[in-house]
Amino acid sequence: MNGLVVRGKTARTILWVLLAAVTLLYGFPFVYLLLTSFKTPLETIAVPATVFGSEFTLENYASALGREGVVASFINSTVTAVLSTVISLVLAVPAAYAITRYRTPGGQVFILVALVCRMVPAIVVGVPLVSLFRDLGIADTSIALAIAHTTLSLPLSIWLMTSFFDAVPDELDEAAKIDGCSRLGALRRVVLPVVSGGVAVTAIFAFLASWNEFLFSLLLTAVRAQTTPIVIANFQTQFGLDWGSMTALAALYSIPVVLLTLVLQRHIVAGLTLGAVKG
């Protein structure tokens, strides 16, 4: 720890109170979403609004899950996110390994190009992708959507994996080669187990990028492969403003990933800060 820590007792008390207030404010929107999802549908839009409902009901959850296509969309979201995570890792791991081990100028240029790819708005590549996937015969499928989502996560995955591989000394690969491993063998048997934590971090980010993505899903899916964010967005146009069911569905979709944050907190922080702080 460093010289930024404040030591005075009164000052620390004030700062703790301040931190508690900030956390309360920051946490409120999601807590309110959860509280609202357990209110009766009428109470969700009652005037004046209240923070706590007068009765506890699962009515909103029942009606949200009962809507046509909702359960299927959860399955689609999961399948798409898993597929996209796998594709992203399969492409990023060897690429990042090659970049850190061969250190060719081409590798450095590629990292730069990949970062530029991250800048391209989904709307720009989305429409050409629609016709490309139609020509390939995979329009409106989870695999097509997973490919599109991978274009978003791949640059970050490569970037993250490059940082993780950088931390592994070359001598390890050399030792493996002397023991008779090929380059790929060294990667698979020796280096990958060492960076398994890094692979996990990269996987989490690829999964989240797909799970939360909206515009590609909107452009590339019609009915069969529709993911939950689209269903959530459609709730308001199709059924008027049904806030009760909407809060329930939003809560259902967010709870798994919010829990994931709490469980994997340390790994996520590592992933988020790694590339940036090394500068």
Place this chain on the structure above:
Amino acid sequence: MMLPAVAFLAVFVGWPLVQFVRDSFYAIEPFGGGREFIGFANYSAALASDAFTGAAWRTLVYTVIVVALEFTLGLAVALLFSALGDKSRIFRTIFMYPLMIAPVVAGLLWRFLLIDNFGILNELLRRVGILQTTDQIQWLSNPDIALFSVALPDIWLTTSFITLILFAGLQNVPGELLEAARIDGARYTTILFRIILPLLRPVIAVALIIRGIDAARAFDIILIQTNGGPQGSTETLSLLVYRTLVRFGDPGLASAMGTMYLLGMLLVAVVAVYAIWRPGSDRS
């Protein structure tokens, strides 16, 4: 071993991008009609339209609002965490949760919080006496403030990102340096602006550039709250390109707009890299 990744990005980003830019030089009938090469006519049409210049301006304003507010808040919270030391760990975890929430959910949630009659925000403001009635501030239906209001969920979602990155950077600031400054009688603001922020420059650059690009691309978070309204006051470039393409069915014009949008972002990113980061001129 880089080849598969290179091929993937070439086929699914590069090639679509080439098609998109090529389309910007054509007049294209919607729904598979004919196409005719018209040079830069789409570009001049876009530049001459108020919709495009207005949307470009709103994208810039939106990005500046989001990045400026979340940088200020994010830095303040990161300093707060650092001041409290290791014991603040549990709060750091809680603080991170919005990062995992889908933008479309965040947009929807804030729309619900900000609604004027049964929204909780105005009701709470009324209870503490800041507002007399709950419809006094029409967050999302007053065109003068709507662009600011739609930015709130974006700020809420990603301030944690800035905080985490700056917090990690702050841990690397050498303690002896701060101690020496304090012994010399430097005030906290002096230490912050003269020592801490300059040392964090590369970290700040990365955080601002990543967030700036993402804010400039914001789509679902705005779509779900206002769909570009009221009176077009929240229509940013991503929404305009989408509307021109999908609703009005004018791929040529939309491509010209999108190409300029992309070039603009690239330009700003390059300038930002050189202005803030100044690679090579700093210690790291």
